[in-house]
Amino acid sequence: MIQPVLDARGISVHYGGVTALDEVDIAVGPGQVVGLIGPNGAGKTTFIDALTGFVRHEGTVRLDGVDLKRKRPHARVQAGLGRTWQAVDLFDDLSVAENIAVAAHRPTLVSTLRELLGATLPQSAAVASSLEALDIAHLAEARPRELAEGQRKLVGIARSLAAAPKVLCLDEPAAGLDTDESAVLGQQLRRLADDGQSMLLIDHDISFVFGTCDHVVVLEFGKVIAAGLPGDVKNDPRVIAAYLGTAAASISGERS
Amino acid sequence: MQNILLFSILGLASGAIIATIAIGVVLSWRGSGTINIAAGAVVMVAGYIFWCLRTGYFAPALMMVPAVLLTLVLMALLAVVVEVVAVKPLRTASPLARLVASIGVLLLFQAAVQLVFGTAPVDSPAVLSAEVVEVVGVTVPIAHFILAGVVVVLALALSMLYRFTRFGLATRAASENERSAILAGLSPDSLSLANSVIAYVVAGLVGVLAASVVGVSASTLPLLIVPALAAALLANFTSFGIACAAGLAIGIGESLLFYASTQSWFPTQDGFALPGMQQVAEFFLIVIALWWRGSSLPQRGETAGRSLPPVPRQERLVRRAAPVVLACAVALVVLPSDFRQAVTTGLVATVLCLSFVVIMGYVGQLSVVQLALAGLGAFTVSRLGTEFGIGFPLGPIIAIALATVLGVAIGAAALRVRGITLVVVTLAAAIAIEQFVFANARWGGGQTGAPVESPTLFGVNLGADASFPGLNGTLPSPLFGLLALVGTVVLYAFVANLRRGDLGRRMLAVRSNERAAAAVGVNVRAVKIVAFGIASALAGTAGVMYAYNYSTVSAGSYGIAIALTLVASVYVLGVTLVQGAVLAGFGAIGAVVPLILQKWVLPQDQISIWVQLIIGVGLLVQLKLFPDGLLVGMELKKERRAEHKAQSEPSVVSPRVEEGVPA
Ligand SMILES: Nc1ncnc2c1ncn2[C@@H]1O[C@H](COP(=O)(O)OP(=O)(O)OP(=O)(O)O)[C@@H](O)[C@H]1O
Ligand SMILES: [Mg+2]
Numbered sequence: 001m002i003q004p005v006l007d008a009r010g011i012s013v014h015y016g017g018v019t020a021l022d023e024v025d026i027a028v029g030p031g032q033v034v035g036l037i038g039p040n041g042a043g044k045t046t047f048i049d050a051l052t053g054f055v056r057h058e059g060t061v062r063l064d065g066v067d068l069k070r071k072r073p074h075a076r077v078q079a080g081l082g083r084t085w086q087a088v089d090l091f092d093d094l095s096v097a098e099n100i101a102v103a104a105h106r107p108t109l110v111s112t113l114r115e116l117l118g119a120t121l122p123q124s125a126a127v128a129s130s131l132e133a134l135d136i137a138h139l140a141e142a143r144p145r146e147l148a149e150g151q152r153k154l155v156g157i158a159r160s161l162a163a164a165p166k167v168l169c170l171d172e173p174a175a176g177l178d179t180d181e182s183a184v185l186g187q188q189l190r191r192l193a194d195d196g197q198s199m200l201l202i203d204h205d206i207s208f209v210f211g212t213c214d215h216v217v218v219l220e221f222g223k224v225i226a227a228g229l230p231g232d233v234k235n236d237p238r239v240i241a242a243y244l245g246t247a248a249a250s251i252s253g254e255r256s
Numbered sequence: 257m258q259n260i261l262l263f264s265i266l267g268l269a270s271g272a273i274i275a276t277i278a279i280g281v282v283l284s285w286r287g288s289g290t291i292n293i294a295a296g297a298v299v300m301v302a303g304y305i306f307w308c309l310r311t312g313y314f315a316p317a318l319m320m321v322p323a324v325l326l327t328l329v330l331m332a333l334l335a336v337v338v339e340v341v342a343v344k345p346l347r348t349a350s351p352l353a354r355l356v357a358s359i360g361v362l363l364l365f366q367a368a369v370q371l372v373f374g375t376a377p378v379d380s381p382a383v384l385s386a387e388v389v390e391v392v393g394v395t396v397p398i399a400h401f402i403l404a405g406v407v408v409v410l411a412l413a414l415s416m417l418y419r420f421t422r423f424g425l426a427t428r429a430a431s432e433n434e435r436s437a438i439l440a441g442l443s444p445d446s447l448s449l450a451n452s453v454i455a456y457v458v459a460g461l462v463g464v465l466a467a468s469v470v471g472v473s474a475s476t477l478p479l480l481i482v483p484a485l486a487a488a489l490l491a492n493f494t495s496f497g498i499a500c501a502a503g504l505a506i507g508i509g510e511s512l513l514f515y516a517s518t519q520s521w522f523p524t525q526d527g528f529a530l531p532g533m534q535q536v537a538e539f540f541l542i543v544i545a546l547w548w549r550g551s552s553l554p555q556r557g558e559t560a561g562r563s564l565p566p567v568p569r570q571e572r573l574v575r576r577a578a579p580v581v582l583a584c585a586v587a588l589v590v591l592p593s594d595f596r597q598a599v600t601t602g603l604v605a606t607v608l609c610l611s612f613v614v615i616m617g618y619v620g621q622l623s624v625v626q627l628a629l630a631g632l633g634a635f636t637v638s639r640l641g642t643e644f645g646i647g648f649p650l651g652p653i654i655a656i657a658l659a660t661v662l663g664v665a666i667g668a669a670a671l672r673v674r675g676i677t678l679v680v681v682t683l684a685a686a687i688a689i690e691q692f693v694f695a696n697a698r699w700g701g702g703q704t705g706a707p708v709e710s711p712t713l714f715g716v717n718l719g720a721d722a723s724f725p726g727l728n729g730t731l732p733s734p735l736f737g738l739l740a741l742v743g744t745v746v747l748y749a750f751v752a753n754l755r756r757g758d759l760g761r762r763m764l765a766v767r768s769n770e771r772a773a774a775a776v777g778v779n780v781r782a783v784k785i786v787a788f789g790i791a792s793a794l795a796g797t798a799g800v801m802y803a804y805n806y807s808t809v810s811a812g813s814y815g816i817a818i819a820l821t822l823v824a825s826v827y828v829l830g831v832t833l834v835q836g837a838v839l840a841g842f843g844a845i846g847a848v849v850p851l852i853l854q855k856w857v858l859p860q861d862q863i864s865i866w867v868q869l870i871i872g873v874g875l876l877v878q879l880k881l882f883p884d885g886l887l888v889g890m891e892l893k894k895e896r897r898a899e900h901k902a903q904s905e906p907s908v909v910s911p912r913v914e915e916g917v918p919a
Contacts (some may be wrong), residue, residue, distance in 0.1 A: 052775060054771065054774075054775075072774075072778065073771075073774040073775060074773075074775075074777050074778055074779045076781075077775060077776060077777035078777045082775075082776075083775050084771060084775075084776070089769045089771070089772035090768075090772075091764055091765045091766075091769065091772070091773070092356045092566070092767040092768050093566055093764045093767070093768060094761060094765065094768075098761050098766075101758070101761055102761050102762055102765045102773070102776055102778060103776035103777060105758050105761075106777065107758060107759070107762070112728070112758075112759055112786065115757050116757050116759070116790075118750070118753070120757065121757065121758050146899070151865040159776055159778065160775075162776075163776055163777050190478055221700055229799070
């Protein structure tokens, strides 16, 4: 593989005495979509939390060769590490376009001062383009509370996209979407990847992940148990035993 | 050495009260998940009830034991009433609404007691033995030990109750996760009620016992909430033992600080010990406790279900504001002197209230320090003018800068806490500024108030005594009023505009969810600091305008009771809207609404206590009708109605219809 955009090595996270992640290595190359799957409580969300600095972790996180270890969450995001949340947290008092504008605008001291003195800053083009990328331009003026769950998910993704992340970490973007919607989302994500957007994709919808990703990593109890091409991982006996075999039934039940 | 022992023991009495209030705070937190700002006022009420019963104020005097028992029964009843009126209806409201309700209870209790019994403290008949004992050579009243012992026993008993009984376990479960508690068949309402009754009875018992030892005062007892909050913070709002121990320790510490102030090495000024050191120490204790206990971003789960009053869009502001501005301009010229004064004061108070819109409305941080910052600005203008000859415009600029810097420093000290917990720091800061700066004979105004020179620019007087055609000689000058109007309109537009801009969006993002905001690259701390800066600058500006408006600055106008009254009134009128600030401003002490009340409705004297009472009652009624605030509630109704109309037509927001479905 060429020099990865995101290179996370030896990531461990402890919650009190519990080890939620144990020495996890994951790399994401340019334009690559890496899938991260695993049963409930495997530590997938925790991994993204660690990458983006929301939990204390051991190990190194490098983005384009820059070490993010000492940076706080917002600085990691500004450095190019975008993320969405498992439970979408849109800003309720802002319209969809304003939600995205928060991510798209990078304030500087000067711009803030100018604004305090009454200047109106121009709307960033990233707002429109990220709405376009997910085909939700018609929602721009809506309020979050008026949206359906699937739409909220899309807005959440568009919001992270607007910050032009080098790597976009998506936490269960297809949860709450119906089969058709998640198929469309898969296409959209593929299109973004083909345009060069690197992604780390978490989801329980196996066919969605295997259909979208170039590379899949499987976590169980905070450890990587398999990694490789979707086709290989799918047939790995350990994965079938740990994840597909036991959990798939309950997951597909949950999804209906 | 003996003196240190003596003062330590003397500190036990106030320590016992602080500990009791801290226990009350812990009980409310456990029972209903809110910070009960009124916990100190509860002790005061108990003291007054007992005093009435024993001295026969209303009915024949009772013997001691029946009086104590009846007091406790009445306290339990009071707990039920407060629960039904101010806690239960707000169960599903935002924590901010619930906290504001407890401020309402505090204002109500304090105002009611002061109207009935006057503002002077009363001497309560002794309950505890008046005997003295000798401890290692010093003679101390035995009552102090009994009082401390009672509180320790109560704390232990409560710990047992919560650790070992079904009720205690249920309360703990509910305070950790209300939803799962409901699923387990526990009613949060009755748990909250039970905890509240326990809190009131415990406070009542200690209040009665302590009444004769420390005296009963409606102005000081409610404020013991500040050291009690420090103790409760150290106890993480959960441990009775730590709350009790910390409360006693704070009482002892303060007594020792008092002893230290009699020593030659203590910092003095004009031969007197520097005032307010105790409040400054309390403030720093709270800051330290917060750094120790707080964490800088809410952890998972903590964010769920915490909503603040929504921020409606502010549209057609010019059209709405223009008639008001015009009316003010006309009023400033044609109305009689006292009304002109009231309109000007209303404008100045509007500026102050705008600072609440920024920090509380836009960023969701409950700060009550702004009035103190305004006072700081006002005193600075006065001192700069009289002592250093620095007048307009440099003096006001320095004053506003000073208020801003101090406000930002307080905000920075509080960065590890957010939302309603911030009230703890800012309350302590406000009281520290009041006692340390305003009460200082040299920096503050003392009894008489500090004089302020009128602002002049290029030799033209712009102050309240400026000349104005046809109205020369009658204060205040319409010229000053009109200038204040212009300033207020500019700042009003600034705050309204803020909401629409980039910075405002980031503020609302932070308010809505700090973690999600950080996850899109918003520097949460920077946004909060900037918001504190803006709010403090607005407060400082208001302070400068107050100073010029009255031409004198007196500490009494910047006290904490007035500050809390303002916060409460801004909240009930609509803290997320600039219009809310205008309404609250014109309802503030000295402004138009109180003047009308004073002239035609209420007794002439004690108007500020009456206003406090009205706002306290109005607050509680209002929170039931519009928990998000009057204007916000009305605005939302309008928005919803518009949405309904839009929905009957084909909607833009309806789910997309997909063309072909890929395999
Ligand atoms: N704040 C926390 N404190 C303590 N333990 C936690 C915390 N967050 C997560 N955990 C634990 O860490 C483990 C990993 O959780 P995580 O949420 O990362 O799993 P996940 O793979 O995202 O699961 P899911 O598929 O349900 O989203 C779980 O055992 C969880 O209980
Ligand atoms: Mg997860």
